[in-house]
Amino acid sequence: MRHQIIQLAKDENGAEFKISVQIPFELGWIERVKLNVTTKWQKNVYQMKHVKNENDEAYFETTIRLDTCAIYHYCFSFEANGQFQYYKKENTSGNHSVTDAECWKMSVNFDVPEWAKGAMMYHIFVDRYRRTPGLKKEIMPKRRIHNNWYEPPVIEANEDGEWNVDFHCGDLKGITDTIKYIQKLGVTILYLSPIVKSQSTHRYDAADYMQIDPYAGTSEMLAELCDKAHKHGMKVVLDAVFDHTGNDSIYFNQFGTYDSIGAYQVEKDEKYKGMESPYSKFYKKYCHYGEHYFKYWWNMDNMPVCDDSSEEWRNFICGPNGVIDTWFNLGIDGLRLDVADEFSDEFVEKIHDAATRNKPDAFILGEVWDKNPMNRGFISSAKGMHSIMDYELVDGLIRFYKYSDIWKLDRVLNLIFTEYPTETIQTLMNFTSTHDISRAIEIFGGDNFNQYSLWGWDLQMEKNNPEWIKKHDMTKEEYHYGKMTYKSYCFALTFLPGIFSIFYGDEVGLKGIGNLATRAPYPWGKRDKDLLKFFRKIGKVRKEEQFLRTAEFKKIKIDHDQFVFERYNEQESIIVFVSRTHTCSAVDLPEEYKDGEIIFKLKGCNKEELQPYGAIAVKKK
Numbered sequence: 001m002r003h004q005i006i007q008l009a010k011d012e013n014g015a016e017f018k019i020s021v022q023i024p025f026e027l028g029w030i031e032r033v034k035l036n037v038t039t040k041w042q043k044n045v046y047q048m049k050h051v052k053n054e055n056d057e058a059y060f061e062t063t064i065r066l067d068t069c070a071i072y073h074y075c076f077s078f079e080a081n082g083q084f085q086y087y088k089k090e091n092t093s094g095n096h097s098v099t100d101a102e103c104w105k106m107s108v109n110f111d112v113p114e115w116a117k118g119a120m121m122y123h124i125f126v127d128r129y130r131r132t133p134g135l136k137k138e139i140m141p142k143r144r145i146h147n148n149w150y151e152p153p154v155i156e157a158n159e160d161g162e163w164n165v166d167f168h169c170g171d172l173k174g175i176t177d178t179i180k181y182i183q184k185l186g187v188t189i190l191y192l193s194p195i196v197k198s199q200s201t202h203r204y205d206a207a208d209y210m211q212i213d214p215y216a217g218t219s220e221m222l223a224e225l226c227d228k229a230h231k232h233g234m235k236v237v238l239d240a241v242f243d244h245t246g247n248d249s250i251y252f253n254q255f256g257t258y259d260s261i262g263a264y265q266v267e268k269d270e271k272y273k274g275m276e277s278p279y280s281k282f283y284k285k286y287c288h289y290g291e292h293y294f295k296y297w298w299n300m301d302n303m304p305v306c307d308d309s310s311e312e313w314r315n316f317i318c319g320p321n322g323v324i325d326t327w328f329n330l331g332i333d334g335l336r337l338d339v340a341d342e343f344s345d346e347f348v349e350k351i352h353d354a355a356t357r358n359k360p361d362a363f364i365l366g367e368v369w370d371k372n373p374m375n376r377g378f379i380s381s382a383k384g385m386h387s388i389m390d391y392e393l394v395d396g397l398i399r400f401y402k403y404s405d406i407w408k409l410d411r412v413l414n415l416i417f418t419e420y421p422t423e424t425i426q427t428l429m430n431f432t433s434t435h436d437i438s439r440a441i442e443i444f445g446g447d448n449f450n451q452y453s454l455w456g457w458d459l460q461m462e463k464n465n466p467e468w469i470k471k472h473d474m475t476k477e478e479y480h481y482g483k484m485t486y487k488s489y490c491f492a493l494t495f496l497p498g499i500f501s502i503f504y505g506d507e508v509g510l511k512g513i514g515n516l517a518t519r520a521p522y523p524w525g526k527r528d529k530d531l532l533k534f535f536r537k538i539g540k541v542r543k544e545e546q547f548l549r550t551a552e553f554k555k556i557k558i559d560h561d562q563f564v565f566e567r568y569n570e571q572e573s574i575i576v577f578v579s580r581t582h583t584c585s586a587v588d589l590p591e592e593y594k595d596g597e598i599i600f601k602l603k604g605c606n607k608e609e610l611q612p613y614g615a616i617a618v619k620k621k
Contacts, residue, residue, distance in 0.1 A: 001087050003076065005106065013029070020061035021048065021076050021087065021584060028081030032488040033060040037074045037098070048076075054146030058072055070110040070382040070421040073103035101418040110382035112423035113361040114335070116236055118549025121426075121501040122182050125435050126216050127167055127201050128521045129504050130152070137169045137215055141201070142248075145169055151524070153507065156466040159597050164200035168521050170215035176225045183232050184502065185507060186539020187515050189499065190229055190482065191336060194239045195222065197272065202435070202519070204239075204338060205246030205303050209323045219330055226331025235333035237363060240324075242317055242351070242416045243339045244296075244303040251279040252304050259475050264304075267292065274286040283310040289525050297339075308347035318354035326455060328358035341365030345377035345456055348384035348392060365389065365429060374419045387427035390498060392416070394431060400488050403451055406558045411554055426550055428498035432490060432506040439503075440510045445474055445482020448513065469514050483509065484613045487534060487602060488578050491615035494600070495567055495576045497553050507535035545619075547572045561585045562610070574599065578615040585610050591619045 003021040010016070023030050029054050033048040066072060069472040075098055076087040085092050088102045095169040137145060144158075154166040172195065175182075182190070194203035197211040212218055226236045247254040253262025256269075263279045265272040284307045297303040306313050317323045325336070335355055340348065348366075355362035366378065368455040378384040389521030396412035399405035416425060434442045441448055474482065493500055504510075505520070509528030542548065547569055557564040561581045567574050575593050580586050589596075589607050596618040598607070604616040 001091065003087075005589040008063070008226075012068065012109065012111060014066055016063065016065045019048075019062060021057060022059055022264075023078060023080075023087070025053075025056045025058065027085075028058075028083075030058050031079050033076065034472040035062055035064070035074065035076055035080040035490060036098075037064070037066070037072050038103070039069060039072055039086065040380065040585045051589075053518045059594070066108045068109040068382050070107050070380045070424070072106050072108070073100045074101045074106060092194065099418075101414065106383065107387065107421050107423065107555065107610075110421055112386045112422060112427055113334075113617065115188065115361065115365045116499065117423070117426040118542070119188045119235075119236075119499045120186045120539055121191050122187040122372070122431065122504065123191045123431065123434065123498050123501050123503045124175060125170075125191075125193045125519050126172070126175070126195055127170045127193075127200075127203075128426045128519050129170040130178055130522060131169045132173040132177065132523065133172050133393075135173060137167075139387065143167055143215075145594055146521075149521050149524075150562060151521075152470070153500060153516060153519055153521075155469055164202055164516075166341055166500050167201055167215050169215045169318040170521070171215065172212070172221040172225050175219070177226050179228050179232050179234075180223075183234070184539070185502065185535055186543050188236050189237055189334075190225075190264070190503070192239060194338075197475065199248050199302065205243050205244070206241055206247075207246050207249040209317075210326060215594060222329045228332075230331070231563055233358075235363070236331065237336050237406065238327055238332045238350075240327075241338040242306065242308070242347075243342050244305045244481060245282075247302045247304055251282050253279075264294070267294070278312075281310045281359060282306055282316070307342050312477045314347065314350050318350040324351065324354040325536060326357065328362070333359060333361075334363030334365065336389075337385065339365065341368045341370050341376070342372070345380065346379060348378040349381065354383050356408075363387075363427070363558050365427070372415060372419060379421070379424060385594060387424045387429065387499075388414075389434070390428040390430050393496070393498075395430065397489060397492060398440070399451075400558070400563060402444060402449070404560045404580065406560065409563065410555075410558050417553060417555075425497050425553075429501050430493050430498045430503040431503060432493070433503040433518065435503070437518065437520050438514060439506065439510060441486045441506070442481075442511055442513045442518075444473065444485035444489065445478040445480075446513070448472075457515075469517050469574060472513055472517075473499075474511055479509070483528075483531065485580075487531075488580065488613040488615050490535075490538065491600070491617075492563060492576070492578045494541060495548065495574065495617055497548075497551070497567070500538065500542060508532050537600065541617075545599065546573075548574070573620045574617050575620075576615070576617045577610060579610040579613055582612045584612065584614075587595075587616065589618065593620055596620045 006018045008016040035046040037044045045060045046064050048062045051061050052059045063186040085094055086098050089104050104291040142165055146168050159164050193211055195216040196206050197208040198215045199205045229236050245251050248257055250258045252264045261272055261275055261277040263283050266277045267276050284305045285292050297305050334393050364385045366385040366388045369391050373388055374380050376448055392412045396409040400409040505522045508534040512520045547554045551567040551569050563578050565576055577587050599617050600617050601616040604611040605616045
């Protein structure tokens with residue numbers, strides 16, 4: 001049996017399709033042929049007309065219009081000699097029900113940039129990557145500059161109760177000057193943490209969206225970086241924090257730092273009561289016993305939450321000459337939306353419109369921790385984000401390696417490949433680590449982690465304190481074991497669908513436990529060169545095997561010893577074996593791969609056996 005979909009016409013609200021199916025006579029007398037199309041919210045059934053018989057097959061077709069949507073599931077049903085059957089992705093069956101996992105998927109007007117599919121990403125926490133020698137940094141109030149680049153970050157409040165105000169002063173020029181180093185990793189996307197003027201080192205508390213933070217550089221430096229990245233075949237994605245600002249910002253101005261009147265002042269400061277502020281409608285408030293209060297992100301009183309339903313806020317971010325226009329005019333190619341799951345779907349669509357107004361192939365990536373983001377419209381509408389940071393897959397893969405949790409990994413893979421749009425799967429951000437979690441090499445090498453929470457607050461309770469973290473360092477044995485497991489983990493990420501994202505320093509063994517120590521400065525001159533060589537090999541494999549960018553995925557086996565999967569299209573296929581056990585394990589290579597080429601392997605592995613935490617990828621001839 002075969003089927004075909006031809007798009008006849010489209011507009012921004014949907015598209016018209018001619019869909020046909022061919023059913024062999026050998027099944028019997030065919031009648032009541034129907035097309036079944038479902039979304040999360042509804043199911044539609046379309047009667048199909050018999051149009052001809054040819055080559056011992058009956059041809060049926062229908063013409064339908066579907067609304068713009070990132071994902072539809074579809075299959076066919078019919079009766080053969082009076083017996084009901086489904087024609088679905090894997091086979092036909094007589095069952096009177098069919099799951100989404102058994103159906104094909106299609107998208108309508110969901111256009112994800114080609115350059116993001118299967119890309120290699122380098123994620124840079126700008127303050128901690130590289131400081132340009134000789135580039136002067138002026139002393140600024142409430143900031144402390146580390147005199148020694150290799151000093152560890154401060155992981156607790158200072159004597160004034162302030163957090164994250166110690167700066168290593170990594171800057172944009174430092175990134176530009178090392179672009180060839182980054183390129184050797186096979187990187188095609190640079191993802192920069194926030195760089196606008198802010199209160200803190202992490203810069204997730206903007207003080208002025210229209211200025212680059214003085215310690216990060218200048219607008220000219222960003223434009224120069226984008227230009228050089230483009231010349232080296234890279235795109236630039238910038239972290240966009242539109243859910244909240246800092247309280248010491250030009251918009252909120254709680255401490256009167258700025259000459260203009262801020263939202264806090266007209267609401268809470270008697271001196272400014274009754275005055276007007278251009279920023280008054282930027283922030284969310286709630287009423288309690290007749291008193292109005294500002295809402296703060298996770299109740300942190302330095303981060304007032306913005307009102308994404310406010311026309312004033314939307315225009316400031318998304319309107320003509322707004323924040324998004326300003327950033328794209330400097331050369332960026334996409335946005336990573338911080339805490340995107342806290343936005344309304346409508347606001348995400350406004351962000352998408354503003355970004356694509358500047359660059360039609362702009363890429364929108366969201367930070368989403370939801371176990372199933374397709375429950376929201378910000379992807380499924382096809383008008384918002386293209387993809388997300390894949391916390392679920394990374395969590396499942398880490399648990400598989402560390403705790404032999406095969407159930408979690410299996411469940412996550414089933415969810416992703418059933419519920420997500422194909423082009424979202426091809427652009428999921430699959431990361432080595434991030435600024436919000438401990439370094440993966442630490443997680444794999446140590447026993448300090450809670451089995452039930454592997455993220456930024458992931459330490460066992462008795463060790464989740466600054467003094468223990470400051471004294472902590474991996475032993476040689478822990479580092480060796482962590483590195484061995486980490487290589488196998490990264491090997492799996494190399495061949496899984498999506499964007500392979502390297503958090504700066506992960507490629508050279510940078511350590512860090514807890515979500516503040518993980519932001520340590522890049523160890524220039526103190527790198528693990530063996531690990532760097534391994535990551536360069538990853539980049540080379542991804543570049544050479546271009547079909548992996550959009551190849552299909554098939555899970556073959558997950559057990560307590562191995563994770564085995566296949567990537568394939570009509571012309572090429574690769575089978576991947578990765579081990580999570582400390583003993584050798586056999587490779588059960590299918591017959592069609594016996595004469596295949598080994599395109600990547602870990603030391604000592606071959607077509608018959610994997611070493612402890614080994615891995616091998618074989619390409620069919």
